[in-house]
Amino acid sequence: MGRGVRDTLNLIHDLAGRGVGVRNIADPIRVDSANPEDPMSQLAVVMLALFGQMERTYAIERAAHARAVAAAKGKRIGRPSVVDPKKLAYAEHLRDQEDQSISEIVKATGITRSSLYRHLPTRSPETLTADNQQNA
Structure with a gap:
C-alpha cells in the first residue's frame, strides 16, 4: 500500500477520514481498518506494513549488491546499447x-x-x- 510503515499508516488514516475502510481478504492475517478501535487489526496493519518495508529495503540492497558485483566483473550495467x-x-x-x-x-x-x-x-x-x- 505504501513504501514504508509511515506511508501505509498515513494512507489508511486518510482513507478512514473519508469514510473508507481497508480490508484484506487475501492474506490469512485479518486486516480491517473499518473498526479503528480493534487493537489486533491495528497490529496486523503495522506488522504487514513493516514486512513490506523490510522486503523493499532488502530488494534495494540485493539490487545494489548485484550491480556492484557486475561492475567489478566489468559487465555492462543496464540496458544493452542499440547502436551498432x-x-x-x-x-x-x-x-x-x-x-x-x-x-x-x-x-x-x-x-x-x-x-x-x-x-x-x-x-x-x-x-x-x-x-x-x-x-x-
Whole structure:
C-alpha cells in the first residue's frame, strides 16, 4: 500500500477520514481498518506494513549488491546499447573524414541524432581549428 510503515499508516488514516475502510481478504492475517478501535487489526496493519518495508529495503540492497558485483566483473550495467559499433565507427568516419553534417550522418547510418551526440566522441581541438588555419 505504501513504501514504508509511515506511508501505509498515513494512507489508511486518510482513507478512514473519508469514510473508507481497508480490508484484506487475501492474506490469512485479518486486516480491517473499518473498526479503528480493534487493537489486533491495528497490529496486523503495522506488522504487514513493516514486512513490506523490510522486503523493499532488502530488494534495494540485493539490487545494489548485484550491480556492484557486475561492475567489478566489468559487465555492462543496464540496458544493452542499440547502436551498432560498426555503424558508429562509420558515422565517426563520415563526420571527421568526409566532413558531413549530423543530419547527413543520420540519413546515412540510421542512427538517431540523440544517439549520435551521446556516442560519438567529441572532436579534438586540432580538428575543430583546422579549417580556421586554412582560411587565414
